[in-house]
Amino acid sequence: MRNTRDTNLLFELSETGRRAHRLPACDVPERPVGELVPASALAAAPPALPELSEPQVVRHFANLSQLNMSVDTHFYPLGSCTMKYNPKRNERVAAMPGFSDLHPYQSEGTLQGMLQLLYELQEYLQEISGLDACSLQPSAGAHGELTALWVAATYFRDRGEKRTKVLVPDNAHGTNPASAAMAGFTTVTVKTLPSGTLDIDDLRRHLDNQIAVFMITNPNTVGIFEPRIREIADAVHQAGGLVYLDGANMNAILGIARPGDFGADMQHYNPHKTFSGPHGGGGPGAGPICVTEKLAPYLPAPVVIKTTEPSPDPSLQGRETDRYHLDYDRPKSIGRVRAFFGNVGVLVRAYCYIRTHGPDGLRRVSENAVLNANYLLSRVKHCLPVPQGDRCMHEFVASAAKVKTEKGISAMDLAKRLLDFGFHAPTVYFPLTVKESIMVEPTETESKETLDAFADTLIRIMEEDADLLHDAPHTTPISRPDEVRAARQPMLVWPETY
């Protein structure tokens, strides 16, 4: 079935003189190009582009696209990434010309629909987080972290406080310490306990007048809701610090718990996770942030505001209507972090998702995400122990340490072998606090049958011969890339080093 010929490199498929087009005869007088372009700007030879027919090009890319795994083609339980299904309705809406054909330099009066949508999205995100103000500008979750830390730094500077440290738990996403370092802070690691929750005594040891921000992911990366989050937040606040919530795991608590209510001062959202924007491709993404009232003046400018004023439409005879504006008059703002209003395409999808579900629907999203994760946990824990216990939120972290010791089968082997059965692998070797970790996040959009099929496969794989697993995957075009050589001696150019 698989066409392996047409997925060769385009350069290998090339035949001199082959074309995918034929230009009509020129109907104006021809002149040598040397007369039109100065010699210094002319190349000595044409570029070495591959020469192919149209069907070859189409087959090449159509076949390549099928070598990939995606949410549309496979179950994708990649922990921490919330690979839920992206409803196609949101794609259709985001592609409507009223949204997609707008130009950011259009006058405000002609952008009212889009501005209303963005304003309402700000309001929804504030409501879901229990925080007071919102910026839609940051273009990714980590960018949201960085923006919020800049907001915090500016807030402290404005108050005349010199605070240099950001605290991050040892099971945090790597972006947390990276964002802190980029924002000019020193990162200090706080330990977690074997139970998977924060070591509050260790946190207290680090709390002094140098603490600017404590960054916490809740539920955390092992899928546990910090039971003492309020106490943790109070301790940070007493030391004069701010609490940042990494919103990567918001899919577990929508409509159930609000970060603002459990003590967070700032948070970001990952709309591509929580609100079903498409993942990957390097963007364009979004990482909106919400903050408390006292931090609102420092948010990036502009934000979208609403006023009530007489309508400019003559047929309404000056009747009061809602008007939406971009507010640049924010003297304490940290300034722009992104051109225009951020990547609005992703924001339109998030808006559609929120409106489609409504408050009750969003709560059910989280309830089902947690239910699915717990069901899968209960199906696999007898062969893949879950060190942090029998219950989880939206994801769980199992350990292959036992099967590694007994049979020499590692988390990597299991992940690679799953590909042969048409399942995307879970996240492996993160967080580092669990040995041979396998982090599974099924999301709410999967059926019980899919979860059963995945659990059955995982259990079956663990019974297989260890050598078969060491060489897996057996059905993909490339089995195991040489990761060490790829990192140390990457080949980035064709054909010189090919």
Place this chain on the structure above:
Amino acid sequence: MKPENLLFAKTHEWVAVANEGGQKIATIGLSAFAVEALTDLVFIELPKVGRQVKAEESFCEVESVKAVSDVYAPVTGEVIAVNESLPDNLETLSSDPFGDGWIARIKVSDDSALANLMDHTAYQKQCEE
């Protein structure tokens, strides 16, 4: 060096302390257990010679295909030598972790942190847990 004669930190560094001309010199490396747990190594960032380090401070980074990990200084003092050949021969870390795979030598100014280190038997017990 024989691992039985070395001291070990909780964070998997080994230390050999020698008296050279009245000065305590600590040679530091990573234990065989740690190197195996890190899996395939791709990069090491050695400390600069002359750097003052404090005990339990991260002074070196090793990167594997899995993650970047810190190497912590087991003693306080000045880095007087680093194993320059390591970055291009990372396999030495796994082939001879307690010998040619040494990472740095520190002129010890305060050896009180040595009291927190384990002997080989105690360290092996920690690794088994």
